[in-house]
Amino acid sequence: MTVNLPMEQKFIDRLTEVIEANFSDGGFGVSELAKEMGISHSSLHRKLKSIAQQSISQFIRETRLKRAMELLQLQAGTVSEIAYGVGFGSTTYFSKCFHDYYGYPPGEVRKRYVSEPDADEDPFPNENSENQIRSIAVLPFDNYTGDESQAFLVFGMHDALISELGQLGGIRVISKTSTLCYSGSGKTIREIASELNVDAIIEASVLGADDSIRVQLKLIKAFPEEQQIWAQTFEVDMSNILKLYSQVIKNIANEIQVKLSPEQQSQLADSREVNPESYKAYLRGKYHLYQLTPEGVKKGMEYLHEAVRIDPAEPFAYAGLALGYLDLAHGPLGPHD
Structure with a gap:
């Protein structure tokens, strides 16, 4: 879940x-x-x-x-x-x-x-007249680890993959917020794709999250008929989670025929390792900051400071702290939130 x-x-x-x-x-x-x-x-x-x-x-x-x-x-x-x-x-x-x-x-x-469709016409519209994938939505990841305490990791991986895909260029990637409502919605792939006006959907399941991460991803083309065009299961040590994201991006770009620039190829090839405990603390921190409450900000900042303490060279932790300090500077949301 x-x-x-x-x-x-x-x-x-x-x-x-x-x-x-x-x-x-x-x-x-x-x-x-x-x-x-x-x-x-x-x-x-x-x-x-x-x-x-x-x-x-x-x-x-x-x-x-x-x-x-x-x-x-x-x-x-x-x-x-x-x-x-x-x-x-x-x-x-x-x-x-x-x-x-x-x-x-x-x-x-x-x-x-x-227009009313002909008898043999597919009732679901395909927004891409050239029959290529130019827009994608990444659905919220399923947590199949059997451990609800890993929700922060599942949420963080969903957020990270959307951010990485957004850097590709050449395709439109739906924001995380627009996809959250489809968690457990029971709607079909084609119904979701039609509502979000995208050509394809990415589904993911986190199967293990101990010392290593095991995740299964599927790329499903929605129109004219639902078709799974790529699926793969990845397993990496937590220290190599950024390399996991890079490999997924390269595979998806290949499947949807998006050409990576030399700079993008270089960046994806040079993915660094992370300190597992520092990265987990960073994800926990962001998870709590995202809840947009004073309590969430406080708890999130504690985790982000912990991430820095564990690895003072971790840039993600400092980026998270910057967001947290903005929250503290501006105070809680107003009465309309």
Whole structure:
């Protein structure tokens, strides 16, 4: 079972609610959202970046685009009317953002999603007309270790893989927050892919987490028919967990035909070892920071200081501490969280 963090999802839900309530205000932006949330601009930026790997402006734009997609599917107006209705000040800019996010112009939504399918036509749309994988969602990892105390590790590996995939370029990777709600949802791969507008899904199960990590990953293409195109089980010592991530990224890039740059190849080949105990303390620290509560921040900072004490040269631990100190500087979330 993968642990979902309700405070994290609650924070994102509140952000979305505020943005949607201000769609009619084309001038509603970063400063206005921070004010509505009752926290500073910098604190909002830090929290959103740590949760969803997005800037505030990216999150606002994505929320508007998702609502626009819903309205276009419902034929609730012309492209221009919907663009202005969700807060875009220019139809041209809206069309560009829509194409960048979904891979096709807003004018094609009716043809792809609204038209009645022929008897032999697949009812699930494939957003990639060239039948290649250009967008991926990584579902929350399943914890099959038999030890619920390893939830921090399972959560951390899910977060790390999304972050690493996001560096590839050439594909769109759905944020962690958008995938958390699918933990134990019972929905099919194609249903999830259709809702997230992605071509493929990655499923993962952590099978062992003692001195070594054993994890099974599957890459599943959703359209036109569900097809598993890659699966592999990895087992490495905890000290080599970064090498595990690198190997997974190289394998996925090969399967979806994304060409790695020489710099990327070099970085993946040079993955360093970590101190197992320091890295575990770092993951525990981030796990508690993600809960976005004063108690979580306090406990998270304790673990991160422990990570530094164990290995003073560990950069991840210092990065985690920087996030924690921002939490302490700005205080707990306001009454809207």
